[in-house]
Amino acid sequence: MPFALLDTKLIHEPLKYSGSLDHLEFIEVTPIIGREYPTAKIKDILGASNIEQQIRDLAIIISERGVCFFRASQDDLEVEDLKKFTDLVGKLSGRPKENGLHVHPLYRDPANVPMGNGKTDENIYVINSEAQKKMYRSMIKNRPVEPQDLAREWHSDATFESCPSDFSCLLMQETPPHGGDTLWYSGYELYDRISPSFRAYLETLTATCAQPVFRTASAAGNYAIMSPRGSPLNADDSFAPSHPVIRTNRVTGWKSVFAGLGLHVSRINDVYTYEDQMIREYLMRVLTRNHDCVARMHWTKNSVAIWNNSCVFHAATPDTHLVPGSLRLGIRASSIGEVPYLDPNSTSRREALGSAT
Numbered sequence: 606m607p608f609a610l611l612d613t614k615l616i617h618e619p620l621k622y623s624g625s626l627d628h629l630e631f632i633e634v635t636p637i638i639g640r641e642y643p644t645a646k647i648k649d650i651l652g653a654s655n656i657e658q659q660i661r662d663l664a665i666i667i668s669e670r671g672v673c674f675f676r677a678s679q680d681d682l683e684v685e686d687l688k689k690f691t692d693l694v695g696k697l698s699g700r701p702k703e704n705g706l707h708v709h710p711l712y713r714d715p716a717n718v719p720m721g722n723g724k725t726d727e728n729i730y731v732i733n734s735e736a737q738k739k740m741y742r743s744m745i746k747n748r749p750v751e752p753q754d755l756a757r758e759w760h761s762d763a764t765f766e767s768c769p770s771d772f773s774c775l776l777m778q779e780t781p782p783h784g785g786d787t788l789w790y791s792g793y794e795l796y797d798r799i800s801p802s803f804r805a806y807l808e809t810l811t812a813t814c815a816q817p818v819f820r821t822a823s824a825a826g827n828y829a830i831m832s833p834r835g836s837p838l839n840a841d842d843s844f845a846p847s848h849p850v851i852r853t854n855r856v857t858g859w860k861s862v863f864a865g866l867g868l869h870v871s872r873i874n875d876v877y878t879y880e881d882q883m884i885r886e887y888l889m890r891v892l893t894r895n896h897d898c899v900a901r902m903h904w905t906k907n908s909v910a911i912w913n914n915s916c917v918f919h920a921a922t923p924d925t926h927l928v929p930g931s932l933r934l935g936i937r938a939s940s941i942g943e944v945p946y947l948d949p950n951s952t953s954r955r956e957a958l959g960s961a962t
């Protein structure tokens with residue numbers, strides 16, 4: 606049995622779609638990843654008489670497709686609606702009962718400036734291109750960044766927590782005239798592109814995850830006051846949990862690459878340094894050489910994306926500063942899911958769908 610399987614009690618039965626969203630118009634973004642709803646309003650889902658059934662079904666669709674885009678303007682979506690919606694998607698798709706919305710350790714950081722309405726909220730992470738510009742400037746001063754290496758942007762939310770995020774939902778309130786796209790990458794398909802023997806090896810591995818800005822003890826200490834950050838299990842202030850490199854998605858039951866690459870993965874455990882580098886570089890190389898696994902969102906004002914962090918990686922495109930005077934402002938809520946696990950009896954996405962893609 607792979608040691609990345611932490612606890613058999615964590616294993617969930619895959620959920621079944623009931624058909625409650627069949628009335629919504631949609632297009633698949635690519636054969637592999639993403640679904641776009643061109644006209645649907647999240648507010649209507651929240652006001653539906655069968656809200657619980659619709660949200661549970663939506664959680665299943667997001668988990669199968671990785672990410673869903675709500676293209677129509679969601680300008681009637683208040684901050685409280687965004688929080689309620691994200692919370693319900695996590696709750697109704699079976700996250701542990703004691704978990705709730707993530708409290709981002711950086712929410713009081715100067716970079717996490719007030720939302721468009723001038724307020725702050727512990728459950729809302731603000732994405733503001735002006736504040737990011739300042740933060741990047743100071744980061745670059747301390748740790749020079751290769752300008753051509755945007756691969757550093759790939760990540761999955763809150764993997765620096767023992768219980769990371771299952772669903773994240775981002776409402777983009779202000780958009781630059783061009784640029785500022787976000788990309789999502791299918792961790793299911795990444796898994797399916799690895800040879801069976803190498804997959805079997807990766808399934809035995811875990812990795813230590815850490816947010817780069819929390820790696821100093823004083824930073825971690827400052828953020829510790831925000832415990833428990835969405836789950837009693839996130840009371841650990843080390844910000845360096847271990848997660849399985851291959852993970853089962855609790856909603857679909859499909860295997861995905863998880864803690865094998867990206868911004869927050871600091872070390873593959875129990876291997877030598879060269880092996881750690883080799884495994885992470887290999888996975889990143891498969892990712893960057895297979896752009897058909899990407900769904901890309903060109904944001905329009907008040908559009909929304911909601912994704913399942915346990916089966917997709919995502920990356921911002923930090924080019925807003927190239928458009929002088931433009932502002933990109935988004936607010937994000939994240940639900941806290943289960944402790945990541947690998948069910949050795951789970952299947953890959955392609956196996957489950959019986960498909961070539």
Ligand SMILES: O=C(O)CCC(=O)C(=O)O
Nearest residue numbers: 732762775787921922937
């Ligand atoms: O700014 C973006 O495009 C994505 C930001 C992000 O990583 C997130 O909202 O989780």
Ligand SMILES: [Fe+2]
Nearest residue numbers: 760761762919
């Ligand atoms: Fe993110």
